[in-house]
Amino acid sequence: MRKTLIREAEISLESYLSAYSKMVDAELKKLFVRHAEEPASILKAMSYSIFAGGKRLRPILVLAAHECCGGKAKDALKTAAALEMIHTYSLIHDDLPAMDDDDLRRGRLTNHKVFGEALAILAGDGLLTYAFEVAAQNSAEMGLDGKRASALIQAIACGAGSSGMVGGQVADLEAEDWQNKNHGFNPKRHLEYIHLHKTASLIMASLEAGGILARASESRLKALSDYGRSLGLAFQIADDVLDAVGDKKKMGKMGSDAANHKLTYVSLYGVEKARQMARTEAEKAKAALGVFSAQQNQWLKRIADYTIERDK
């Protein structure tokens, strides 16, 4: 046992993230082979954004949570892929001219710039729908009972929907021109709402989904969800900081928040206070994992540290 612990500790987080990200990519490749009934164009548009080289944070969290609760990573790959599909659909829709109107993402043209707005909207719709199909397949393959099968879909839908990620996106739209809002508008509360919903909700759902697939107890699911809430906040605050002070080459684009007078942790609290808030949330995330053993929770803890230390 001691030997295993030492060996695992020797694996760097970087190799862990890279290996798991490759597993997720391989699963996605299998899932994006054309179905006979599907127009070639929609598969192309969906694949373009799915394989645009993201960090695969959400699917990795599904796998890590699943393992933390005693499951095997490969058994949760479809649900991991589902969470990445939902994240990707949200980016496609966010980039649309009616929303953030972005031409580039990760240095490549955005979906609507390549395929047109209509197909981009439908590619997002297709990804969101396919995510539920694939998660449901996973629950049947794992032999989950009806209650857990339902809980899996509900956790994902709650995290993604109008009281989760979609709600956060709405709040983000409504924060535009926030400096000219009347004094009833509370920017600090509003910003916390945005980050909790636009980012943390789907991260919480990723962790819960991994736990549900591993048949975790209620108390363990609660711990994963609390971890996800703090991790999501830490991640997004760290993003705000990186946008303000990060290395432009590594980030792709930065400084855009300030240029757009966006409501961010940096604009409200300054860089130093924001950094400290991200650290506090990362510590809270790790503290939530006390119900697990040190061997079980090690990767989730290291991911929490990475979240605030990363430079891109």
Add this chain to the structure above:
Amino acid sequence: MRKTLIREAEISLESYLSAYSKMVDAELKKLFVRHAEEPASILKAMSYSIFAGGKRLRPILVLAAHECCGGKAKDALKTAAALEMIHTYSLIHDDLPAMDDDDLRRGRLTNHKVFGEALAILAGDGLLTYAFEVAAQNSAEMGLDGKRASALIQAIACGAGSSGMVGGQVADLEAEDWQNKNHGFNPKRHLEYIHLHKTASLIMASLEAGGILARASESRLKALSDYGRSLGLAFQIADDVLDAVGDKKKMGKMGSDAANHKLTYVSLYGVEKARQMARTEAEKAKAALGVFSAQQNQWLKRIADYTIERDK
């Protein structure tokens, strides 16, 4: 038994559709009460289109299929509501400027005309996501086993996604300017694909969902699915005919297909042949229900007749 049959036969289809549509509306009202975490604006935008007065065909088919398989209509109401949410989301996204660019639907301003494009896109996303949440709740409340809980979500996702309704919408976009396509383009085959996917797929999913919730056997699910396929085709061909020759007052808008040089059964086959094709499909739909008793399948059969006889 004989007495019950006679009594039921005396209820007109019109009263049946009206009563069931009211049950669906009441369920939707319960489901669209604001969740604490939800911005008020997104609930308003989703509710605007959900309560815009549709025929409620898909949810009624969920309920009718559920009863046909021995279930009680009220037990399938959440799934019925879910299918209406998916139908509604598809209309909101179809109406967007990047898609059909429609200002009016059923005589009212379309969602994006009232709430703006960004919120309309998100309202659609929110409805699609909520549909899966509510269907999953229904499966847990009904105590479905894991296999059936998964089948329910998969049936709905298959019908709605890129190999179903979204795929049909893509094919519809790609049929624009069909008269100038090269000779490799087969308009008849393409049009059947559009109608089967854009319309019939979600109708099939509605029937399958009602059956799965009632724990129907594979052969009965197959019968419901076959019925749905033909019913969906009949419904859409009848729509093409109504657009060409219907009563303008009852239809709201008509003649728009011809004005837009749209690929329709009327433009390819003429009114008389199209009418005959709709009748043939309605007969095929009814014939598929042979595994059920006359009492069980009566409403689905009457709905098939209504589909081609309606004047709006």
